[in-house]
Amino acid sequence: MKMKNLAFICVLLLSILSLNSTVEARIRHYRWEVKYEFKSPDCYRKLVITVNGRSPGPTILAQQGDTIVVDLKNSLLTENVAIHWHGIRQIxxxxxxxxxxxxxxxxxxxDTFRYKFVVDRAGTYLxxxxxxMQREAGLxxxxxxxxxxxxxxxxxxxxxxxxxxxxxxxKSTYEQSAGLSSIPFVWVGDPQSLLIQGRGRFNCSTPGIAAGLCNATNLECSPYVFTVVPGKTYRLRIRSLTALAALSFEIExxxxxxxxxxxxxVEPFVVNNLFIYSGETYSVLVTANQDPSRNYWAxxxxxxxxxxxxxxxxxFNYYPNHPSKSPPTVPPSGPFWNDIEARVNQSLALKSHPGYIHPVPQTSDRMIILLNTQNRINGSVKWSINNVSFTLPHTPYLISLKQNLLHTFDQTPPPDIINGYEKYDINVVAPNVNATSSNSLYRLKFNTTVDIILQNANTMNVNNSETHPWHLHGHDFWVLGYGNGKFNVSQDPKRYNLVNPIMKNTVPVHLYGWTALRFVADNPGVWAFHCHIESHxxxxxxxxxEEGVEKVTKLPSSIMGCGDTKRFIRP
Amino acid sequence: MKMKNLAFICVLLLSILSLNSTVEARIRHYRWEVKYEFKSPDCYRKLVITVNGRSPGPTILAQQGDTIVVDLKNSLLTENVAIHWHGIRQIxxxxxxxxxxxxxxxxxxxDTFRYKFVVDRAGTYLxxxxxxMQREAGLxxxxxxxxxxxxxxxxxxxxxxxxxxxxxxxKSTYEQSAGLSSIPFVWVGDPQSLLIQGRGRFNCSTPGIAAGLCNATNLECSPYVFTVVPGKTYRLRIRSLTALAALSFEIExxxxxxxxxxxxxVEPFVVNNLFIYSGETYSVLVTANQDPSRNYWAxxxxxxxxxxxxxxxxxFNYYPNHPSKSPPTVPPSGPFWNDIEARVNQSLALKSHPGYIHPVPQTSDRMIILLNTQNRINGSVKWSINNVSFTLPHTPYLISLKQNLLHTFDQTPPPDIINGYEKYDINVVAPNVNATSSNSLYRLKFNTTVDIILQNANTMNVNNSETHPWHLHGHDFWVLGYGNGKFNVSQDPKRYNLVNPIMKNTVPVHLYGWTALRFVADNPGVWAFHCHIESHxxxxxxxxxEEGVEKVTKLPSSIMGCGDTKRFIRP
Known part of the structure; x- marks a missing residue:
């Protein structure tokens, strides 16, 4: 047989094989249009970024191994957009x-941008x-x-x-972000309301609300109804995408x-209320085993x-009661806002299900301690990590690194540990006079095991520390442990859970505490790791x-066009 | 002499020559940063798009023949930007x-975009x-x-x-534009205030204003002061960039x-008050010849x-009176809002200065009658021209035409006259059922003379017609005449002023009237012509x-990167 014929047969075989895999793993094709519309999710009318007219947008329903294709049309007037698939590792x-x-x-x-990726693991994502700050606008x-x-x-x-x-x-995200960048700093304050599946309820009688803006009878802000059949068990997938709030969720x-x-x-455990931080997802089982003659509050x-x-x-509506029938009881008031112990206990209770343990590497190649501090840089209030306040470059790292545009970001890597860590007092207001802004990144050696210690500290206010949910793109990590106070490099690793740690993509670091994570840098690409509080x-x-970027295949030109990639325009 | 030496001498000579021309026509280099800031131009605090922290932005001061270079840095968070140099023909x-x-x-x-162009004629521009709708946001x-x-x-x-x-x-421009696109249509209503050089005064005691938003003592909204020395004559350059309002301006x-x-x-004429429409500029002479012991209102x-x-x-502050000394009189109340005759009379009074007449071609090659109507298209309220409601393409015409991307816009040209023009009744509400939206354009034969008749009509409301100031990019046009009612193709051209018509770039079409313009299609490029009311x-x-686009030299790649020009990205 001639080589030419052999090649032809190979191509044929490959075609058949790929056809076969198409049959097993479906392509789920979505066409989405993003635009501004007036909505009243909590009865107060404001501009919301919608997907196909909805906020929250359409749910992506898929099966493990499917390919998701989203053709995203940007119909905003003057604003660009980008959508992250939170929890999908994009291998x-x-x-x-x-x-x-x-x-x-x-x-x-x-423009219409095509997102195409495989959902390679069953689960609950976002x-x-x-x-x-477009997420906060409803997208x-x-x-x-x-x-x-x-x-x-x-x-x-x-x-x-x-x-x-x-x-x-x-307030619009423009107003909020302009306030955050202002000197003096303008903080938006507490959220006006909490939404469950896009529905909340603001008190329209609040003084100072302009006429016509708030309508308590608007159907858009009628409470979300979760109808259950008595005796049945429900898997309830709960996700949080708060801009700021750490939440407790319970069903009366x-x-x-x-x-x-x-x-x-998860190794199952029972809770009365679930603490959930922005970027986290949980599934809970709840059985409709209470008096079925009434409804309950969630x-x-x-x-x-x-x-x-x-x-x-x-x-929480027991069928066949009328869904809008108000429960006869006062809604549960929930846990105290400052019951930190209860929240830490839930974090500690989370372990991998015994039948589904991903063995954790017993040692790591590198430890990076990320000290979270709040401080001023040139008069502006900033959050910093090891005295570096992160800024995004205007040329995406992935392109800069693949196309050798290294001048587009700061090449001095941020430190693995802050200078003077041993003496740093996390319990007091620290001036952090050396803090700077930078768009530098950490370069990880491919396939190495990396430990990240998130170390919390005092903010710029006396006796104040805040919870930060950190989210890692491109990975799940093992949660090795949590601790109070300052992480002790020689002692605390001995307390790591190296047996059945849960894997997650988002994890809180509690007030004045630390959280230890481990992951293997085995997913070629460039991955953000950040506090999921939008303003933070x-x-x-x-x-x-960055890890193994040299192994990334040819980049699609659709991701280009900004910053230094404009030089690639050659008509 | 060797060729090499000759070449060197040539380069030297050219350098000297170009140096010489640099001396005569200077390069004026500006570095501008565009961003959102909170400002209180009328005492009410809102987000404003600023240039180098200011709105209005810095004034460009130049001499005829100078080259203007503006390096414009976009520091908005998620929004793009573009700036038009209004009145500069960009030859x-x-x-x-x-x-x-x-x-x-x-x-x-x-991104930082470089605008570079020559200001080839002395005068007052914008x-x-x-x-x-970013202009309305203060840029x-x-x-x-x-x-x-x-x-x-x-x-x-x-x-x-x-x-x-x-x-x-x-209201923000986002809210306004979302309202204009909504079904039902949401109209923002009258402006809250009028600004003179970026300063106005909203009544902070207006009911329904949230606490802290409005501060009558804010220095940003102290009245603009125009200080004059008694007896001196001032050239006052007056420009209007209103979003909506037609204005009268006077100095008590x-x-x-x-x-x-x-x-x-202009052939000089004296007015008590000046009518000025969005996009127009005027110079007036005013002499400080009144009682110098007091101030006056503008x-x-x-x-x-x-x-x-x-x-x-x-x-209007007579030196040395204190600038903040309030005039002792009640401010003049100005002309009646509906005194259309006075406005038309000013339009008719505008003639070219006898010593500066640009001879107008006595005949034209093409006449385009643009019937301005308001109607619904698919339930949305639109303005249409000859039943075509204009939409912008996402690939700029100039690039599409030069790079042969003709599929990016509708290739069916809009009509030169509306079908059924003879029978069209401009005095009644017309359903205009054939109205459609399109991004098609008019292609003009290069160097031909084109007449444009702007024909006004009734809006969707009974007994209502509105003033529209139309602005032409890339050209000045001769204003041949104005008339009441419907333009008569056979009779009205006989009344044209072909002797000393003024040249302008922006002109009103009055209520139920017509305005006739003439220009020579001699500036290779693609030029917008539109009502200068932002919402319209x-x-x-x-x-x-489009005219002579084939004569346009190589386009800079800096203008590319959107729509179909993304295909030019070749890393």
Whole structure:
């Protein structure tokens, strides 16, 4: 046989094989249009960024191994956009992560951008804008990935239901971000309301609300109704995409069994209320085993900060009671906002399900201690990590690194540990006079094991520390441990859970405490790691990791067009 | 002499020559940063787009023949930008006109775009954003081009002063544009205040204003002060960049002699008040010849629409009186808003200065009658021209035409006259059922003479017609005449002023009337022609002319990167 014929047969064979895999793993094709519309999610009318007219946007429903294709049309007037697929690791498609400045240029008005990626693991995920502070303007939604046919979860339920929790501001994201950048600093304050699946309730009688802006009878702000059949068990997938708030969620009179966190099965444990931080997802099982003659309240409450935000309410409706029938009881008031112990205990309770343990490497190659501080730089209030307040470059790192445009960002890497760590007192207001702004990144050696210690500290206010939920793109990490006070490099690693740590993509660092994570730098690309509080990331609370970028195949030109990549325009 | 030496000498000679020309025509280099800041131009605090921290932005001061270089850095968070140099014809530099969708792609956040063009004629000009509705957000300023050394104007004065008039809304441009696109249509209503050189005064005691937003003692909203020395004569350059309002401007007790309009010398005439429409500029001479012991009011008033907007006030301050000394009189109340005759009379009074007549071609090659109507298209309220509501393409025409990307816009040209023009009744509400939206353009034969008849009509409201100031990019046009009612194709041209018509770049079409213009299509490029009311252009009240695009030299790649030009990205 001639070589030519052999080659032809090979091509034929490959075609058949790829056809075959197409049959097994479906392509789920979505066409989305992003635009501004007036909405009243909490009865107060404001501009909201919608997907196909909705906020939250359409839910992506897929099966493990499917390819998701989203053709995203930007119909905003003058604003660009980018969408991140939160919890999807983008293995082999680092350019589809949707992180403006890191993995792509923003999508211009009028453009249609194609996101194409594989959802390679069943679980509960999210999507949201990852550009400026657009997430807070309402551009967010759910991803639910089912197991392949024939596989089953290590728990059982009758129905699968999804909600997203959120907090809601009446000021526009422009006003908020301009305030954060102002000298003196202008802070937007507490959210006006908490939303459950896009619905909340602001008190329209609040003084100072202009006429016509708030309408308590608007159907858009009628409470979300979660209808259940008595006796049945529900898998409730709960996600948080708050701008700021740490939340507690509970269903009056019903326990919840936690079974999944960020796409990983949990050694089940029972809670009365679930603490959930921005960027986290959980599945809980709840059985409709209470008096079926009435409805019950579902409640979200803002915790961790002393606040004025009223609790968010939904109705847990026992069929066949009328869905709008108000429960006869006062809604549960939830845990005290400052009960830090309860929150830490939940963090400690999270372990991998025994049947689904991903063995954790017993040692690591590198330890990076990220000290989270708040301080002033040139008069502006910033968050800094090891005295570096993170800023995004205007040429996305992924492109800069692949195309050798290294002048587009600061080449001095940020430190693995802050100078003077031993003497740093996390319990007092520290001036951090050496803090600077930089868009430098951490370069990780491919396939090495990296430990990250998130170290919390006092803010610029006396006796104040805040909870920060950190989210890692492109990876899940093992959560090795939590501790109070300052991390002790020689002693604390001895207390790591190296047996059955849960894997997550988002984890809180508690007040004045530390959180230890481990991951293997085995996903070629450039990955953001940042506090998921929208304003905190805007103010510099983030970092970026590069790993194996030399293994990334040819970048699609669709992600280019901004910053220094404009030089690639050759008509 | 060797060839090498000869070449060296040539280079040397050329260098000296170019150095010489640099001395005669200077390069004026500006570095501007565009960003959002909180400002209180009328005492009410809102987000404003500033240039180098100011709104109005810095004034460009140049001499005829100078080259202006503006390095514009976009420091908005998620929004693009583009700036138009209003009144500058961009001869030889059509790509520098700053009209998003027509001559360039928008400038992305983080990018610095270089505008470079020659100001080839002395006069009073403007600059402003030409993207979405950003002009209304405060991105605007003045251009003043002086005569070459040794030349002088046909009038004399002691001092040269500049102001820009504007109207001001408290709602953001996002809210306004989303309202205009909504079904049902949401109209923002009358402006909250009128600004003189960026300063106005909103009544902070207005009910429904949230606490802390309005501060009557803020220095930003203290009245603009125009200080004069008794007996001296001032050239006052007056520009309007209102979003909506037609204005009257007057200085209590002082006559004004109109001497310049849109960069052209006028046969001088005296007015008590000057009517000025958005996009127009005038120079008036005013002599400080009144009782010098007191100050006087300068007043802008919204006319042509019945409105609730309070008059804008500034202080005409006779030195050495204290600038903040309030005039002892009640400010003049200005002309009646509906005194259309006075406005038409001013239009008719505008003639070219006898010593500066640009001879008008006595015949034209083509006549285009643009019928301005308001109607619904698919439920949305639109403005249409000959039943075509204009939309901008996402690939700028200039690039599409040069690079042969003709699929990026509708290739069916809009009509030169509406079908059924003879029977069209401009005095009634017409359904205009054939109206459609389109991004098609008019292609003009190079160097031909084109007549444009702007024909006004009734809006969607009974007994209502509105004034529209139309602005042409890339050209000045001769204003041949104005008339009441419907233009008569056979009779009205006989009444044209073909002797001393003024040349302008912006002209009103009065209620139920017509305005006839003539220009020579001799400036290779693609030029927008549109109603200068920000919301009207957004709603489709515009057209675009192409002429001699084949003569345009190589386009700079800096204007590319959006729409179909993304295909030019080849890393």
């Amino acid at each position: 082999g498609t680092p350019w589809a992560d949707g992180t403006e400045g890191v993995t792509q240029c923003p999508i211009l008005p009028g 999507y949201h804008a990852h550009y400026g 967010y939604g759910s991803i639910r990935v089912a197991l392949p046919a024939g596989e089953s979860e290590p728990f059982s339920y009758d129905y699968d239901r999804s909600i997203i929790l959120n907090d809601w501001y009446h 009179g019903h326990n919840m069994t936690v079974v999944e966190a960020d796409g990983h099965y 409640v979200t409450k803002m915790v961790s900060r002393n606040n004025t935000t009223p609790n968010g309410l939904a109705i 990331f805007y103010m510099g609370m983030g970092a970026v990791f | 030889g530099t059509p790509w520098a006109d700053g009209t998003e969708g027509v001559t360039q792609c928008p400038i992305l956040p983080g 600059y402003h954003a030409h993207y979405g 605007y300023g003045s251009i003043r081009v002086a005569l070459p050394a040794g030349e002088s104007e046909p009038f004399s004065y002691d001092y040269d002063r500049s102001i820009i008039l504007n109207d001001w809304y408290h 007790g002082h006559n004004m002699t109109v001497v310049e309009a849109d960069g052209h010398y 007043v802008t008033k919204m006319v042509s629409r019945n409105n609730t907007t309070p008059n804008g006030l500034a202080i 252009f957004y709603m489709g009240m515009g057209a675009v002319f």
